[in-house]
Amino acid sequence: MLWLAIHFPHLSLELFLRGEPTDDPFAVYEAQGNRHIVIARNRLAAQHGITPGQPLTTARTLCPHLQSRSRNRAAERQLLESVALWAYQYTSIIDTSPESGILLEIGGSEQLFGGMDSLWQQLEQALSEQGLHPQIAVAPSPLGSWLLACNRQSLQLRCKETLRHHLGALSIRNIGLPAEQQQALNGMGIHRVDALLALPHAALSRRLGPELLLYLDKALGLRADPRPRFTPPDHFEQKLLLSHEVENSGALVFACQRLLILLEGFLRSRQAGIQHCTLLMEHHEQPPSRLELGLLEPSRHREHLLNLFREKLATFTLPAPTHTLILKADQLLPLEREQSPLFPGQHRHTTAWTGLMEKLRHRLGERAITTLSCHADHRPELRWRPCPLNASPLRAPDPHAPLWLLKTPQPLTRRHQHLWCHGPVTLDSGPRRIESGWWDEGEVRRDYYLAHNLHGQRLWLFRERSSGDWYLHGLFG
């Protein structure tokens, strides 16, 4: 058993700042008693002299243009769960009970991900791409790895002796003991864990209760410490809070990227892809705006989805400023392996094609792109129809047909007793009679003629048999 602890020391801050990069001093405060106290701040705010523990009013005097938000514990918990969801692609044994991080059992996954160093690096990098900066530690026990991570000991320990040695160096203030126990130990002159471990067990147990020994044994890996297992839901729904309200939809691309990383991780862990997802943008006092994304084929490829979102957001106008984004995807489709760039020759045409079509459809709208297929019908306007992109069209030539068909037949006028179409019309040949469609109320009884005018246009005309009216239906391009 090998446990990897991911501790987020700046969770309450990064919750707000990962939505977009900010140039403003920013602080998070919490209500303590009847005052607002700063609990976290970014580097810019620190430069102004703002520190955790200060009242918010003091902070504001030090820095008048300070941006601040109230701590959102519920959102922090959701963020941790979303990280767990993302981490599920690395291991299925995840504990989300700590308040500021998660624990992963990665003994089984180490080899799969190319060794511990590679796995560590992947995790750090991927979390950084999500706007999170954790402290990571690895140890044979979950509590041991957690304590190391909380104390900024980024170590990879595999055996219990070295774990005991490193835990021993920690101060007893930082190992999660209740305040009374800490005070009692201080009173006994015990300040470090190794001193604590050196005390006789029976006496310690009598003095401070048996739970303390149990706790220490769990940390050292001497006792089992079963942890609750995180079970991921079947659908994906993740929220991202923005540090300030955004009015321009294009500026949401950065935030989208964060959410798509989570989505990709979630889908990869379930060997699935999606063909549809929704982005909700929440506003104050207004129902949220929606942006739907549809794909031609199942995918979980983050870059692909981001490009599609980018195209859509470029032309989308927000009705009001938004403060929160929610990405939802509930229909998961099996997708074992995505066409990966490791195999350039294979499938590149198909992926490039669907990619281009999706891009065009998103910018121009689905109705602006049509494929062509023939269709069995005598009525010329029905002798062609659009064909779905993945299907094969019907190919049925008609040597009498003109290359241009008008969208609707254009009535011809008469001038000086001539048929008129951009000039006097001369008939060349005909008629070819078409009578059809008596069964579906689209009855057609027409005589078709070939004609031309002075401009050299070669016209395809017909005369309605019932009314005697003449129409232009096509042109021989």
Added chain:
Amino acid sequence: MSLDALLQRADIWRGRSHSPSIAYLSSGHPHFDAQWGGWPRAALIELLLDQHGIGELELLAPALRQHLSGERWIAWLTPPHIPYAPALEAQGLSVAQQLWLHPDSDQEALWAAEQLLRSGLFAALLYWPARIDSKALRRLQLACEERDAVAYLFRPRSQINQTSAAAMRLSLTGEAAGLKLSLHKQRGGFRSPTLTLPLRHPDARPLNA
């Protein structure tokens, strides 16, 4: 630099003959190829006409058949009418490799033109722009060169005086004898500036009353 090397350059106007080093696609019309070499490859071609249905597509049909002989597609972008599938098939132009786009705005159409050409998935683009400026023409020409595609642009004859980066510019007029082509620009110099192509008359039956 020797005379031979100098003569091989594509940017030297050679008066009455066309340079052999420029690649042409056969137009399928013998007189066209003899006079003008054919259609330039990987280039922007402008066809200026005021009326549709004078034989402009029949002119291109042999070239389009060649474009479709590989795996790549042809796109019709904002054409004046519907490209009619049964007629396309009759000309040997498979509808399985053709796409019709009709976006709402000029900017969207221009954007789509560039996307289609740059994708490398289309051998030819047939485009009827409402408005297009010299900069955009230049961009399309570059895209054609880089991705080995041909863009046939159909524009009103009034635009003849606009500076254009197109490799070839032809104006088209319908006449009794056939389709009259007037050459305004061709890579590598050109011979006589006009040509009339007698076009195949559509299958005719004698007029009945």
